[in-house]
Amino acid sequence: MSASTFRARALRIDLTGAIPFILLLIAWRTAPSASGMPEYMLPTISAVWDKAVELIGNGQLPRNILDSLGRLFFAFLIGNALAIPIGIAIALNRHASDVLRPVLTFLQSIAGVAWVPLAVIWFGIGMGSIVFVIANTIFFSTLYNTITGVEGIPKVLHRAVRSHGGHGWQLYRELILPGAFVNILLGLRIAMARGWHALVGAEMIAGTSGLGYMTMEAVQWYQSQTIVLGMLCIGCLWLAMDRCIFRPIERRTVVRWGMLRP
Amino acid sequence: MSAAALSSAGRSAPPARRRTISPRLWKGALGLLGVVALWQASIPLVGVPEYFYPSPAGVARAAWRLVETGILPSYIGDSLVRYAAGVALGVTLGVGLGVLIGISARASRLLSPIISFFFAIVEVAWIPLFVLWWGYGFKVILIALTYIVFFPVLYNTILGVRTVPQVLINAALSLGATRWQLIQEVTLPAALPSIFTGLRLGAGFAFRGLIFSEMIAAKSGVGYLIFEGASNQQTDRTIVGMIVMGLLWLFIERVYIRPLEALTVDRWGLATRAEDRE
Numbered sequence: 401m402s403a404s405t406f407r408a409r410a411l412r413i414d415l416t417g418a419i420p421f422i423l424l425l426i427a428w429r430t431a432p433s434a435s436g437m438p439e440y441m442l443p444t445i446s447a448v449w450d451k452a453v454e455l456i457g458n459g460q461l462p463r464n465i466l467d468s469l470g471r472l473f474f475a476f477l478i479g480n481a482l483a484i485p486i487g488i489a490i491a492l493n494r495h496a497s498d499v500l501r502p503v504l505t506f507l508q509s510i511a512g513v514a515w516v517p518l519a520v521i522w523f524g525i526g527m528g529s530i531v532f533v534i535a536n537t538i539f540f541s542t543l544y545n546t547i548t549g550v551e552g553i554p555k556v557l558h559r560a561v562r563s564h565g566g567h568g569w570q571l572y573r574e575l576i577l578p579g580a581f582v583n584i585l586l587g588l589r590i591a592m593a594r595g596w597h598a599l600v601g602a603e604m605i606a607g608t609s610g611l612g613y614m615t616m617e618a619v620q621w622y623q624s625q626t627i628v629l630g631m632l633c634i635g636c637l638w639l640a641m642d643r644c645i646f647r648p649i650e651r652r653t654v655v656r657w658g659m660l661r662p
Numbered sequence: 663m664s665a666a667a668l669s670s671a672g673r674s675a676p677p678a679r680r681r682t683i684s685p686r687l688w689k690g691a692l693g694l695l696g697v698v699a700l701w702q703a704s705i706p707l708v709g710v711p712e713y714f715y716p717s718p719a720g721v722a723r724a725a726w727r728l729v730e731t732g733i734l735p736s737y738i739g740d741s742l743v744r745y746a747a748g749v750a751l752g753v754t755l756g757v758g759l760g761v762l763i764g765i766s767a768r769a770s771r772l773l774s775p776i777i778s779f780f781f782a783i784v785e786v787a788w789i790p791l792f793v794l795w796w797g798y799g800f801k802v803i804l805i806a807l808t809y810i811v812f813f814p815v816l817y818n819t820i821l822g823v824r825t826v827p828q829v830l831i832n833a834a835l836s837l838g839a840t841r842w843q844l845i846q847e848v849t850l851p852a853a854l855p856s857i858f859t860g861l862r863l864g865a866g867f868a869f870r871g872l873i874f875s876e877m878i879a880a881k882s883g884v885g886y887l888i889f890e891g892a893s894n895q896q897t898d899r900t901i902v903g904m905i906v907m908g909l910l911w912l913f914i915e916r917v918y919i920r921p922l923e924a925l926t927v928d929r930w931g932l933a934t935r936a937e938d939r940e
Contacts, residue, residue, distance in 0.1 A: 421776055503693045509907075509915075597786055605874075627790045635779075
């Protein structure tokens with residue numbers, strides 16, 4: 401096959417994938433006027449752009465984004481700092497695992513936005529309650545993956561390390577942390593995804609700032625430009641975090657070690 | 663996202679462990695009772711108002727009142743109807759489009775990019791726009807749940823359809839199968855384990871989505887109970903709602919999802935776990 405055929409094929413693939421986007425943009429451009437949908441329900445593209453310029457100009461959009469990211473960051477640190485040691489401890493102790501498993505399964509099944517109303521009573525509306533809910537979400541996600549990771553280490557390796565005189569800290573450094581690492585790392589990415597969903601949800605219910613708050617608040621004022629802008633920010637930020645933080649980490653570690661297909 | 667690792671609840675214990683199931687059950691019950699006992703014992707120690715930190719006894723009373731007045735059963739019914747409708751619609755769309763994209767390279771080229779785009783805009787972000795368009799109510803919840811279930815089912819269906827062994831397809835074709843027969847007799851059954859993996863993931867996400875969307879957009883249901891209790895300082899009701907939510911999910915998971923999985927994945931031994939898909 402000649403090079404030009406290849407190029408033509410590559411070009412065609414790109415264009416094929418673009419067709420639905422073009423149709424979507426055309427529909428977005430024409431549907432409101434054609435169906436008589438008022439502008440407050442579906443903003444024009446230029447209105448969204450104007451809104452973006454306005455909100456960046458007066459600092460509202462950057463501030464809301466920073467608030468959301470800051471909460472996610474804090475909650476991610478707290479949740480994982482608790483979940484990883486506790487997960488390892490539970491996985492290594494058969495009795496603790498048996499006693500705690502049903503409790504944890506139950507708490508895991510309600511982890512997330514369901515805690516928002518209670519968190520608001522305990523910590524008031526705003527930062528405290530939202531960080532609590534996200535940390536709770538992240539904690540249970542990571543906890544489960546840590547336990548799975550540690551329990552997945554073959555028993556024979558435990559015996560091997562012990563029979564070579566490994567004990568205490570050595571056992572953790574040489575066996576448990578490396579052995580559970582893949583699961584924990586994959587778990588962190590999932591925890592981040594769940595945390596992000598829960599964050600946006602929690603801000604919608606009980607926020608005073610943040611992207612979720614900005615988007616939901618706009619409903620009351622029929623500001624569809626702000627809503628669409630918020631949606632785009634939520635989607636793009638998540639993609640950016642996943643592609644720029646977690647993908648490279650995975651590529652450099654688990655994929656390179658051949659533990660996961662790219 | 664790595665779909666296999668996303669399934670949150672534990673896989674069923676390997677058969678060898680079954681013999682030890684009764685001490686484990688006993689210890690597990692001990693753990694649950696211990697938590698309730700600690701909670702009750704901590705009430706006088708903490709010494710805060712009941713609405714701030716309700717006691718197990720108070721929660722039990724609230725639960726009984728909610729059952730007696732018929733509120734709780736009707737809320738659970740409302741939640742389950744919404745959930746079932748959303749999951750059913752999401753699975754139908756996800757399997758339909760998944761088969762189409764899985765067997766047709768052209769459809770895949772055409773639709774994959776835009777589907778990835780919509781996948782990135784998480785369902786939570788759509789809810790304000792849906793509320794603006796349709797107001798609060800069933801429609802918003804139904805569409806949100808459909809949206810949540812759609813993606814994991816779609817991606818796992820595509821995976822399942824693409825990993826059908828070519829030998830089976832050739833065999834069916836050489837026996838004179840038409841395109842439709844091929845889908846019906848070969849593609850769908852072979853993709854079924856993968857589809858159920860997607861269903862299991864989607865069902866889990868959708869349950870949380872149900873509670874969330876009921877908090878925002880409903881006037882009944884378990885999510886509404888959780889939300890409403892807290893805003894009226896009837897925190898005991900909120901906790902009843904949370905416990906019911908947990909029990910309901912465990913019930914759905916054990917009674918519907920696991921048996922489905924066992925029926926297909928385990929018995930046929932065809933399990934192709936979903937790898938990294940985007």
